[in-house]
Every structure is written in C-alpha cells, then in structure tokens.
Amino acid sequence: MSVRHFLRDDDLSPGEQEAVLDLAAAMKADRFAFTPLAGPRSVAVLFDKQSLRTRFSFDVGIAELGGHPIVVDTQGTHFGRGETLGDAARVLSRYVSAIVMRTFGDERLAEVAAGATVPVVNALTDGFHPCQLLADLLTVRERCGGTAGRTLAYVGDAGNNMAHSYLLAGVTAGMHVRVAGPPGYDPLPSIVSRADEIAAWTGGSTQVLRDPHEAVDGADVVATDTWTSMGQEKDGRDRLTPFWPYQINKDLLAAAAPGAVVLHCLPAHRGEEITDDVMDGPQSAVVDQAENRLHAQKALLAWLLSAGDAR
Ligand code: CP
Numbered sequence: 001m002s003v004r005h006f007l008r009d010d011d012l013s014p015g016e017q018e019a020v021l022d023l024a025a026a027m028k029a030d031r032f033a034f035t036p037l038a039g040p041r042s043v044a045v046l047f048d049k050q051s052l053r054t055r056f057s058f059d060v061g062i063a064e065l066g067g068h069p070i071v072v073d074t075q076g077t078h079f080g081r082g083e084t085l086g087d088a089a090r091v092l093s094r095y096v097s098a099i100v101m102r103t104f105g106d107e108r109l110a111e112v113a114a115g116a117t118v119p120v121v122n123a124l125t126d127g128f129h130p131c132q133l134l135a136d137l138l139t140v141r142e143r144c145g146g147t148a149g150r151t152l153a154y155v156g157d158a159g160n161n162m163a164h165s166y167l168l169a170g171v172t173a174g175m176h177v178r179v180a181g182p183p184g185y186d187p188l189p190s191i192v193s194r195a196d197e198i199a200a201w202t203g204g205s206t207q208v209l210r211d212p213h214e215a216v217d218g219a220d221v222v223a224t225d226t227w228t229s230m231g232q233e234k235d236g237r238d239r240l241t242p243f244w245p246y247q248i249n250k251d252l253l254a255a256a257a258p259g260a261v262v263l264h265c266l267p268a269h270r271g272e273e274i275t276d277d278v279m280d281g282p283q284s285a286v287v288d289q290a291e292n293r294l295h296a297q298k299a300l301l302a303w304l305l306s307a308g309d310a311r
C-alpha cells in the first residue's frame, strides 16, 4: 500500500473521515491510552506561516502519542532554500515518520508530498485547512449529535482556505454547506464542483450565496473566519467595508436554528467578523473547537501511519 497524504479535505473518503473522527472521539475519551508513536517515532512539524493552536496541538499531540515532535520555523532552516522542496522532503523522510507543514501556495505542499516517502499533512495552506475541519466536525458531532443532514452556514471570506475546507469536508460528512461572502470573495468553482460530486454520494449539498441571512436561515451551525488571511495583509484590497453585512452578531445569529452552534477557527478579530456577545455567548463552541484540534490530529496521524506502509 502506498503512503497516504492529507493535503486537502477530500483526500479522506466519507468512510475514512468517519473512521478518523471515531478514533478522535475515542482518543478524547481516554486521552493518554493511545501511544502508536511510542519508540519514539519522530514527526517534523514545519511552519512557513505563524501559528498558535496548530503549533501547540501538534507538538502536544505527537508527544501524547508517544512520539517526538520536531517543530521548526522554516525561516531558520534550509528547508526549501538553496534546494528544492522535494529534495528536502526526500531527506526528511529518512529521519521522521510523518511531515506536517503549514505554508503558502498549495503547490509548495504538493512538491513536499511528491518528494516525501512518509505521510504529509496540510497544517494550513492558502487553499485549505483540513486539520481544522476534522476538529470542527468533531465539535459538530458533539454539539449536534452527528453531522449527516445538518446545515452549516459559513459567512465572510467565502474564497479563503476555510471556505474551501468547509465545502469539501462538510459534504464528505453528509452536511448541507452554504457559503456566503461579498462579490469577489467566492470559492473557486473547481472546489464547488468537487464538493457537489462528493455530495451526490453522501446526501449533502452546497449552496454559494450572496445574502448572509439566506445562508444562516435555519442553519444548525454558523461559522466564520478572519476577513484577512495570513499573506493577504498587504494585498491592497478593502477587507472591511464589503464584509460588514457578514459579521456574526446577534441579529444574524437570530436567523439560525434555535441553539445553533457557532464556530470560528481562531484567531478571531472581535468586533470584525464576530461580536463579543456571540463569541462569549452560550452558542459559541470556539474553545471546544480549538481543543478538538489536538484529538483530531492525534487520530489523523495514527490513522495515516497505520493506513500506509510508512515507517
Ligand atoms: N486555527 C488555527 O489554525 O490557529 P493557528 O493559526 O493559531 O494555528
């Protein structure tokens, strides 16, 4: 069997995603009982962009699995500088059992995966944030009793990594995913059509909307993300004015199903994409969601390492 990578959400089939989430729930219920990386096996965790949650949850999670995390800011290394990313990945694969990487363009991660002979995991790229979605789906399971048939509305920058991941991972979990953002901030058509293909097998669906109230209407889960993703700070676009109608505040949340769950991957810009009262209110699951990064990623690593023929 060849090495399995997790570069985007649809790298896991619906059944595989379910198996990873089941394992994550089991790992959460008995946190220190699973040590598949005992030995210890080492995992490289590489950052081209900044992080808090991803960095800590992978570092802690690998240690809890019995493994040895090697967490590196790539600016301080030769990773991809003066040699190709593929060559660097080929070498790292001789040392570690998996490579986790946060970077800019998805083509950079694809180059790493092409050279690697161990599993490569996307810890956020410009295109996707699939580890976050495993945590989000675990949170939806906990709060809503399941994912299939539930409606998730994502409002804000509907063209960013989180929007793409909600579309792909949400329909993989059988959800109805609605995304809404201002003109010029729509998801890539190729991602929407891939999500529609998956939805045809799982019973989920997608809708790309302009009106935030229409998106949130009756939804079980309401999600948002920053209006300025990492790397976009100086792109010259107005990342406030067109987004105000998409702010999650109590008026917009009132359109959702009673008791709807509020998600935000964090970091949150309070007073921009989400108000304090919603972020701190009873419907907010954002801290559980952040905790679930730990359990979901432990399960993913354990699953990937047992699924392939990696060392
Ligand atoms: N949600 C998330 O990925 O957070 P960090 O950027 O802090 O890792």
Ligand code: NVA
Residues within 6 Å of the ligand: 124, 129, 160, 161, 162, 225, 226, 228, 229, 230, 265, 266, 267
């Ligand atoms: N869309 C955000 C997510 C941060 C976790 C970004 O890419 O910066």
